[in-house]
Amino acid sequence: MALVMTPAQQRLLADLSGRLSERAIVTDPAEIAPWETDWRGRYHGSTPILFQPASTAEVATIVAAAVRERVALTPQGGNTSMVGGATPPPDGSAVILSLRRMNRVRSIDAEARLAVAEAGVILADLHAAAAAQARRFPLTLGARGSATIGGLVSTNAGGTQVLRFGTMRGLVAGLEAVLPDGSVHDGLAALKKDNRGYDLKQLLIGAEGTLGIVTAATLRLVPAIRERAVAWAGVANPADALMLLRRFEAKTQAIESFELLPDDSLIAVLAHVPDTRAPIATAQPWHVLIEAVATKPDDEPPMALLERLLGEALVAGLVRDATAATSEAQAEAFWRIRDSISDAERATGPAAQHDISVPVAAMPRFMIEAAAACDARFPGTHASGFGHLGDGNVHFHVRAPESVEAARWYVDEAPAVTRFVHDLVVAAGGSISAEHDIGQMKLAELERLSSPARLAALRAIKTAFDPHGLFNPGKLVALAPSAPSE
Numbered sequence: 001m002a003l004v005m006t007p008a009q010q011r012l013l014a015d016l017s018g019r020l021s022e023r024a025i026v027t028d029p030a031e032i033a034p035w036e037t038d039w040r041g042r043y044h045g046s047t048p049i050l051f052q053p054a055s056t057a058e059v060a061t062i063v064a065a066a067v068r069e070r071v072a073l074t075p076q077g078g079n080t081s082m083v084g085g086a087t088p089p090p091d092g093s094a095v096i097l098s099l100r101r102m103n104r105v106r107s108i109d110a111e112a113r114l115a116v117a118e119a120g121v122i123l124a125d126l127h128a129a130a131a132a133q134a135r136r137f138p139l140t141l142g143a144r145g146s147a148t149i150g151g152l153v154s155t156n157a158g159g160t161q162v163l164r165f166g167t168m169r170g171l172v173a174g175l176e177a178v179l180p181d182g183s184v185h186d187g188l189a190a191l192k193k194d195n196r197g198y199d200l201k202q203l204l205i206g207a208e209g210t211l212g213i214v215t216a217a218t219l220r221l222v223p224a225i226r227e228r229a230v231a232w233a234g235v236a237n238p239a240d241a242l243m244l245l246r247r248f249e250a251k252t253q254a255i256e257s258f259e260l261l262p263d264d265s266l267i268a269v270l271a272h273v274p275d276t277r278a279p280i281a282t283a284q285p286w287h288v289l290i291e292a293v294a295t296k297p298d299d300e301p302p303m304a305l306l307e308r309l310l311g312e313a314l315v316a317g318l319v320r321d322a323t324a325a326t327s328e329a330q331a332e333a334f335w336r337i338r339d340s341i342s343d344a345e346r347a348t349g350p351a352a353q354h355d356i357s358v359p360v361a362a363m364p365r366f367m368i369e370a371a372a373a374c375d376a377r378f379p380g381t382h383a384s385g386f387g388h389l390g391d392g393n394v395h396f397h398v399r400a401p402e403s404v405e406a407a408r409w410y411v412d413e414a415p416a417v418t419r420f421v422h423d424l425v426v427a428a429g430g431s432i433s434a435e436h437d438i439g440q441m442k443l444a445e446l447e448r449l450s451s452p453a454r455l456a457a458l459r460a461i462k463t464a465f466d467p468h469g470l471f472n473p474g475k476l477v478a479l480a481p482s483a484p485s486e
């Protein structure tokens with residue numbers, strides 16, 4: 001059923017009709033519907049209008065008109081947010097501003113190792129465009145077939161190569177954005193040095209669309225991979241895993257990924273994901289997935305490198321069993337296990353999921369102690385973490401007791417579990433959002449756990465950019481949106 005538009009939304013529509021390219025305005029509820037619910041199906045929003053501009057100029061026109069009419073905007077890319085970040089509010093007060101039609105890779109300079117991509121370019125398409133020029137954009141994640149550059153910038157996305165290349169903050173060399181007054185900030189030039197005070201680019205990265213609309217980004221590329229090797233190793237505990245990583249890092253710069261998972265995650269994958277096999281024959285309490293690469297002709301072949309390093313670690317007693325993938329298909333099979341953990345755990349039953357970070361050196365102890373504390377505090381639950389150990393970031397999941405009713409558990413029990421986990425994280429000096437943002441899911445927890453000074457600074461920045469609270473209301477910063485003009 002079509003939503004009734006507010007008078008301000010009606011005026012906005014009348015103002016913009018005829019001023020934008022064909023297909024830039026969508027009011028058909030059936031066409032809008034798929035974009036009103038988040039990827040995980042937890043948040044359901046509602047909007048009478050979806051704008052899908054085709055150019056920066058069109059974004060600026062829409063933003064200026066929306067601000068004039070005090071109509072709130074929910075920016076959206078691929079809608080793969082894990083925290084309901086791109087879902088409009090349920091009351092229909094905001095309209096969706098989708099950047100998906102701005103999907104041009106404007107340029108690739110292979111020599112300078114830079115690509116300029118519009119906000120709607122899908123990550124996998126950028127990977128392909130860079131590969132065609134023997135270059136690589138070194139950030140990847142499970143949602144690469146849908147997530148867009150604008151979304152990745154706005155969430156400061158991470159993924160499995162942060163260990164070597166950092167998050168989006170380190171990969172964005174320049175940014176073009178439409179600011180809340182409708183002006184275009186042209187900061188695409190990739191300046192290595194720029195000391196003109198506050199860095200607008202860094203303010204917009206990770207801002208979750210609350211400070212303006214990203215329309216394009218200049219992104220750093222690296223040489224394409226010539227060869228890779230993927231290995232699987234069993235270790236006794238997270239502390240040994242981190243020691244193993246430190247040993248590797250002392251000897252080579254070729255390690256791109258180092259992912260840790262507990263045996264119960266592997267067991268869940270083997271039980272619920274078809275065509276998966278345990279990489280090593282022996283049962284081990286913890287596992288690491290390691291990828292090493294060669295990008296230059298004189299780099300040590302990564303297979304030989306991993307075999308040598310793992311052999312030494314076996315002798316030193318840090319590794320209990322290990323194998324290296326002997327084909328690309330086997331390497332993909334190892335990665336498939338890692339990428340399927342969330343799906344497998346979903347099939348296992350309800351779980352409270354937390355994307356958290358603590359200082360890297362503190363993570364092994366945190367994983368063990370926090371899991372034990374959770375299990376003791378919430379009898380019948382089972383807590384464990386997996387993920388990016390070398391980044392001090394794990395996905396810390398607490399599975400509900402067997403045979404609970406999922407909907408009831410999520411409402412009655414999971415919030416207390418989450419508060420408990422977040423309290424432990426804060427006590428360990430960590431962050432309740434490592435790479436999945438705040439969105440609407442963690443808004444109350446951010447308020448609860450941040451210092452007054454931090455919250456005041458966030459609000460001051462938000463208000464300075466967006467005094468009327470029109471950009472992605474209800475996400476990241478808790479500000480009451482200003483009343484619509486009518």
Ligand SMILES: Cc1cc2nc3c(=O)[nH]c(=O)nc-3n(C[C@H](O)[C@H](O)[C@H](O)COP(=O)(O)OP(=O)(O)OC[C@H]3O[C@@H](n4cnc5c(N)ncnc54)[C@H](O)[C@@H]3O)c2cc1C
Pocket residue numbers: 039074075076077078079080081082085086099119140141142143146147148149150151152153154155156157158159160208209210212213214215435436439472475
């Ligand atoms: C299977 C799966 C695996 C994932 N793995 C990872 C992972 O390993 N690491 C990780 O960091 N994330 C991961 N994510 C989360 C998600 O993919 C990222 O947050 C991604 O960056 C979102 O991109 P998107 O285009 O889908 O943005 P959306 O979900 O559409 O939007 C995300 C946020 O950015 C804002 N936004 C979107 N486009 C713009 C724009 N042009 N200007 C201003 N604001 C904008 C939205 O309002 C929203 O707040 C995963 C998600 C899934 C579904």
